[in-house]
Amino acid sequence: MNRLIDCVGNTPLVSIEKLNPNPNVALYVKLEGNNPGGSVKDRAALNMIRSAMERGDIGPDTKLIEATSGNTGIALAMMARVFGLSIELVMPSSSTRERTLTMEAFGARVTLLDSIEACRDYAEEKGARPDHYVFNQFANPDNYLSHYRTTGPEIWSDTAGKITHFVSAMGTTGSIMGTSMFLKEQNPNVQIVGCQPTEGSSIPGIRRWPTEYLPKIYDPKRVDRVMDVSQADATAMARQLAREEGLFVGMSSGGAMACAARLAAELDSGVIVFIACDRGDRYLSSDLFG
Numbered sequence: 001m002n003r004l005i006d007c008v009g010n011t012p013l014v015s016i017e018k019l020n021p022n023p024n025v026a027l028y029v030k031l032e033g034n035n036p037g038g039s040v041k042d043r044a045a046l047n048m049i050r051s052a053m054e055r056g057d058i059g060p061d062t063k064l065i066e067a068t069s070g071n072t073g074i075a076l077a078m079m080a081r082v083f084g085l086s087i088e089l090v091m092p093s094s095s096t097r098e099r100t101l102t103m104e105a106f107g108a109r110v111t112l113l114d115s116i117e118a119c120r121d122y123a124e125e126k127g128a129r130p131d132h133y134v135f136n137q138f139a140n141p142d143n144y145l146s147h148y149r150t151t152g153p154e155i156w157s158d159t160a161g162k163i164t165h166f167v168s169a170m171g172t173t174g175s176i177m178g179t180s181m182f183l184k185e186q187n188p189n190v191q192i193v194g195c196q197p198t199e200g201s202s203i204p205g206i207r208r209w210p211t212e213y214l215p216k217i218y219d220p221k222r223v224d225r226v227m228d229v230s231q232a233d234a235t236a237m238a239r240q241l242a243r244e245e246g247l248f249v250g251m252s253s254g255g256a257m258a259c260a261a262r263l264a265a266e267l268d269s270g271v272i273v274f275i276a277c278d279r280g281d282r283y284l285s286s287d288l289f290g
Contacts, residue, residue, distance in 0.1 A: 004036055004078075004082055005046055005050075005079075005082060007035070007036045008035055008036060008042045008043055008046050008150075009035070009042075009043060009150045009151070009154065010154060011030055011031050011032050011034045011035060011154070012030070012031045012034060013028050013029070013030050013031075013154075013155070013158040013159070013273065014028065014029050014030075014031055014247070015027065015028055016028065016029055016245060016257070016260075017245070018244045018245055019237075019240060019241065019244055019245055019257070019261060020261070020264060021261055021264055021265045022264045022265055022267065024267070024268060024269045025264040025267050025269060025270050025271070025272060026162075026270070026271045026272070027260060027261070027264050027272045027274075028158075028159070028271070028272065028273045028274075029247065029253075029257070029273070029274055029275075029276050030151070030154075030155065030273060030274070030275050030276065031247070031249075031276050032275060032276055032277055032278065033248075033249060033276060033277075033278050033279035035075075036078070037071075037074050037075045037078045037079075038071075038074065038278055038279050038281075038282065039071035039074065039075060039277055039278035039279075039282075040071070040151075040175055040275060040277045040278065041071040041072040041074070041075040041076075041277075042075045042078070042079075043146040043147060043150055043151060044072065044075070044137060044142070044143045044146045044147075044172075044174050045072060045075035045076045045078070045079045046075075046079055046146070047142045047143070047145060047146035047149075048076075048135045048137065048140055048142040048143060048146075049076070049079045049080065049083055049085070049135075050083075051142045051145075052133065052135070052142070053083065057133060058085070058133045060084060060085070061131070062085065062131065062132070062133050063086060063087075063088070063131055063132045063133070064076070064080060064085055064086065064087040064088070064132075064133055064134075064135070065087065065088045065089075065090065065123050065126050065127050065132055065133070065134050066087070066088075066089055066090070066123055066134060066135045066136075066137065067089075067090045067091075067116065067119035067120040067122065067123040067124075068089055068090070068091055068119070068137075069091065069092060069095065069116055069171070069204060069205065070091060070095050070096070070099040070204065070205075070282065071099075071205065071277065071278055071282070072137055072172070073089040073091060073099065073103050073108070073110075074099060074102050074103055074106075076089065076108075076135070077089060077102070077103040077106035077107070077108035078106050080106070080107075080108065081106050081107055086107075086109075087108050087109070088108070088109040088110075088111060088126075089103050089108050089109070089110050089111070090110075090111045090112075090113060090119040090122050090123050091103075091110060091111070091112055091113075091119060092112070092113065092114065092115055092116050092118075092119060093112040093113065093114060095112070095204075096204075096282060096283055096284075096285050096286050097285050098281070098282055098283075098284065098285055099282060100112070116207075117210070117213055120138065120213065123136070124136065137172045137174065138172050138213075138215040138216060138217065139215065139216035139217060140217065141217065143172060143174035143178075143217060144173070144174045144175075144177035144178035144181070144217050145178060146174070146178060147174060147175050147177070147178025147179045147182075148178035148179070148181045148182050149178075149182075151175065151178065151179045151182075151275075152178060152179040152180075152181065152182025152183050153182060155179065155183070155273050156182065156183060156186050159271055159273065161186065161187070162271045163183065163187075163190055163271050163272075163273055164189075164190060164191065164267075164270040164271050164272070165190070165191045165192075165193060165260075165263060165267075165270055165271070165272040165273070166179060166180070166183055166190060166191070166192050166193065166272075166273055166274075167193045167194075167195065167256055167259055167260040167263065167272060167273070167274035167275070168192075168193070168194060168195065168256060168274065168275045169194075169195045169203075169205055169206040169252040169253075169255055169256045169275065169277060170194040170195060170196050170206060170207065170218075170223075170226075171205050171206060171207050171252070172215050172217070173194075173215045173217060173218040174217060175275055175277075176192065176194050176222070176223060177217055177218065177219060177222055179192075180192040180222040180223065181222065184222070191224045191225065192222060192223050192224050192225075193223070193224065193225045193226070193227060193259065193260075193263060194223045194225070194226045194227070195226075195227055195228075195229050195255050195256050195258075195259045196208045196226055196227075196228055196229070197228070197229060197230070197231065197234075197255070198228045198229065198230045198231075201229075201230050201231035201232075201234075202231055203229070203231055203234045203251050203252055203255050204250065204251055204252060204283075205250065205251070205252030205277050205278070206229070206234075206252045206255050227259040227262065227263070229255040229256075229258050229259055231251075233254075233255070233258045234251045234252070234254040234255035234258060235251060235254060235288060236254070236258075237254035237255070237257045237258040237261070238250065238251050238253060238254030238257075238280065238288060238289075239254070239288075239289060240254075241253070241254060241257060242280060242289070247276065248279055248280035248281065249276040249277075249278065249279060249280050250276075250277060250278045250279065250280055250282055250283055250288070251283065251288055252277045252278070253274075253275070253276035253277055253278070256274045256275055256276070256277075257274060257276075259274070260272050260274040
């Protein structure tokens, strides 16, 4: 009988058929919404909590706090409950109501502020107190190491080592950093492609960070190419994935798919894998599927 934490990872790799623009390119999506908490962030949350406990950085009486745009918060709220810990999650007030309610359902305290930058400042300031601990996913090696140990090996195995391009949205950059580390060790020729929003676009889960807030775990040398995607294209592609492929995913996944499709159209041949970070039901109160 599996425990909840045993169900994190080993998510399906599914082929894109109707929306693949190039029959000579195999295009696959890794469905991270199939994790028990509904997103790719289950991997990082589990590794950050378990590693901090193993090091003795946190204990039963530690007050945990973290800034999040949503998915990491849900994953941490779930994992904190599994390990019997209390946690405060700090989110932008623009986050969908579903996310706040889900965190609260797990027993987390939720604080809403104006922006993710304000949330990060608040969490780091409060986390400096002796009885508090901030994970700081933006600078925490346990974030990207979760993908080095799980996501990368899964993709390599599921494609029988034939992957040529990996496409990922860039938020905290944990997924792209850790997966890149593993894939490049297996084959340095695998191309790593990051997605960021165009200027003025707002895509939950994908960020174009101001220099002072650029995640410390981000190493530009691990990304071969960065592609911009607009809010309109990310939205349209998320809707198309639901209506044409039967894949119900969020806007960041639509953005990653839009970049992957653009990339596929450029290639003579190849095997592309992109990450679908979460499920579409996280966004039903927004206008994503309106």
